[in-house]
Amino acid sequence: MMSLRFHFYFLILYASIIIPTKCFGNICLPKDHVALFIFGDSIVDVGNNNYINTTTYLQSNFWPYGESFFKYPTGRASNGRLIPDFIAEQANLPLIPPYLHPGFNRYTDGVNFASIGAGVLAETRQGLVIDLYTQLDYFKNIETLLKQKLGEEEAKTLLVKAVYLICIGSNDYIVPFTTNPSILQSYSQEKYVNMVIGNLTTVIKEIYKKGGRKYVFLGLPPWGCIPYIKAQIPGNKGTCMEELTTLVKLHNMALSKVLPKLESQLKGFKYSTADFYSFLIERMNSPSKYGFTEGKIACCGTGPYKGIPSCGGRKTVKEYELCENISDYVFFDSGHPTEKAYQQFAELLWSGTPNITGPYNLKTLFER
Numbered sequence: 001m002m003s004l005r006f007h008f009y010f011l012i013l014y015a016s017i018i019i020p021t022k023c024f025g026n027i028c029l030p031k032d033h034v035a036l037f038i039f040g041d042s043i044v045d046v047g048n049n050n051y052i053n054t055t056t057y058l059q060s061n062f063w064p065y066g067e068s069f070f071k072y073p074t075g076r077a078s079n080g081r082l083i084p085d086f087i088a089e090q091a092n093l094p095l096i097p098p099y100l101h102p103g104f105n106r107y108t109d110g111v112n113f114a115s116i117g118a119g120v121l122a123e124t125r126q127g128l129v130i131d132l133y134t135q136l137d138y139f140k141n142i143e144t145l146l147k148q149k150l151g152e153e154e155a156k157t158l159l160v161k162a163v164y165l166i167c168i169g170s171n172d173y174i175v176p177f178t179t180n181p182s183i184l185q186s187y188s189q190e191k192y193v194n195m196v197i198g199n200l201t202t203v204i205k206e207i208y209k210k211g212g213r214k215y216v217f218l219g220l221p222p223w224g225c226i227p228y229i230k231a232q233i234p235g236n237k238g239t240c241m242e243e244l245t246t247l248v249k250l251h252n253m254a255l256s257k258v259l260p261k262l263e264s265q266l267k268g269f270k271y272s273t274a275d276f277y278s279f280l281i282e283r284m285n286s287p288s289k290y291g292f293t294e295g296k297i298a299c300c301g302t303g304p305y306k307g308i309p310s311c312g313g314r315k316t317v318k319e320y321e322l323c324e325n326i327s328d329y330v331f332f333d334s335g336h337p338t339e340k341a342y343q344q345f346a347e348l349l350w351s352g353t354p355n356i357t358g359p360y361n362l363k364t365l366f367e368r
């Protein structure tokens with residue numbers, strides 16, 4: 001107790017002498033403060049969907065979600081922390097809360113706008129999710145609040161220095177693919193991908209106008225091979241859904257072309273990206289190389305590959321199995337990686353060498 005208290009006072013002393021801070025009313029920020037703003041879908045939603053009117057298919061606020069790390073369901077679609085949580089830890093920020101969390105008002109560290117099931121296109125699960133344009137509107141609300149709290153100039157500085165993590169697009173392909181293939185048939189694959197990337201680009205440019213300069217983009221995971229999709233092929237002996245794989249690869253290719261373009265068009269635009277697709281495929285195919293024993297079957301769910309989305313028993317199928325040792329698994333439920341897989345990816349993002357994470361890794365992005 002004594003030594004704990006001693007450390008505590010020592011830390012305060014240390015912080016006030018060594019780290020220069022700037023105060024605005026009751027908010028004090030270190031001089032090199034870098035906030036983290038997050039836009040996206042279930043890969044990065046830390047609980048916004050707990051507060052919207054949607055279906056339990058698009059929520060994870062029940063047991064056993066969250067059980068490994070938080071010991072209670074937070075709304076994260078995994079057993080523990082997600083990529084933005086690990087990034088916040090590395091950047092010495094507190095975990096960044098969901099925008100819709102009641103009573104949350106310390107926006108100076110950043111905000112998470114992501115929503116399970118959301119897409120870039122407004123049509124993707126319209127009415128059940130917070131689509132990317134609405135996430136952008138929420139971000140604009142935050143800009144207004146920051147200006148009120150910090151003043152025009154300091155708010156702008158905060159937004160310029162901040163890092164923007166964007167992980168979205170998956171649902172724009174999965175939803176039409178699994179529920180309404182006619183949407184995809186009315187466009188060519190290239191046209192559809194261009195529409196998704198076109199709208200994503202529009203949103204990036206809007207964030208840029210508000211000051212956003214430093215971005216992190218996660219490419220799309222190999223959705224054609226996840227337990228949820230594989231379980232939909234009757235009698236599947238291990239094959240993936242080729243058409244979905246093609247769309248995902250087209251999207252990732254288009255994204256990797258548009259980012260250098262934005263870098264050349266928008267002064268000061270810097271980004272970081274790592275190949276989430278290959279990262280997961282490698283762990284699914286060679287789990288033991290990375291400390292897992294099972295790469296293809298989910299930990300929590302029902303049926304082949306545990307691909308029926310029943311984890312927690314709150315959906316149509318009530319019976320489900322939960323594996324004994326979650327850290328053996330790459331996938332926690334039918335569509336989402338485990339905390340351990342996310343942690344490995346977040347480490348690559350943070351400090352990966354340029355052949356894996358580039359043009360900047362996150363460590364550099366936060367320091368600049």
Ligand SMILES: *[C@@H]1O[C@H](CO)[C@@H](O)[C@H](O)[C@H]1NC(C)=O
Pocket residue numbers: 053054
């Ligand atoms: C939530 O959605 C359901 C079904 O779509 C609807 O009946 C209900 O009125 C909605 N509740 C709110 C608070 O909007």
Ligand SMILES: *[C@@H]1O[C@H](CO)[C@@H](O)[C@H](O)[C@H]1NC(C)=O
Pocket residue numbers: 121122123194195196197198199202
């Ligand atoms: C954005 O998506 C809409 C459909 O939601 C589409 O009509 C529009 O052309 C897209 N915009 C761009 C710039 O691609």
Ligand SMILES: *[C@@H]1O[C@H](CO)[C@@H](O)[C@H](O)[C@H]1NC(C)=O
Pocket residue numbers: 291292293325326327328
């Ligand atoms: C759980 O799995 C991890 C990783 O495979 C392993 O290191 C650990 O020993 C396992 N724990 C138990 C209780 O089996």
Ligand SMILES: *[C@@H]1O[C@H](CO)[C@@H](O)[C@H](O)[C@H]1NC(C)=O
Pocket residue numbers: 353355356
């Ligand atoms: C990337 O480069 C590092 C050294 O800079 C090397 O150790 C590693 O094997 C390379 N990885 C790949 C996938 O090329």
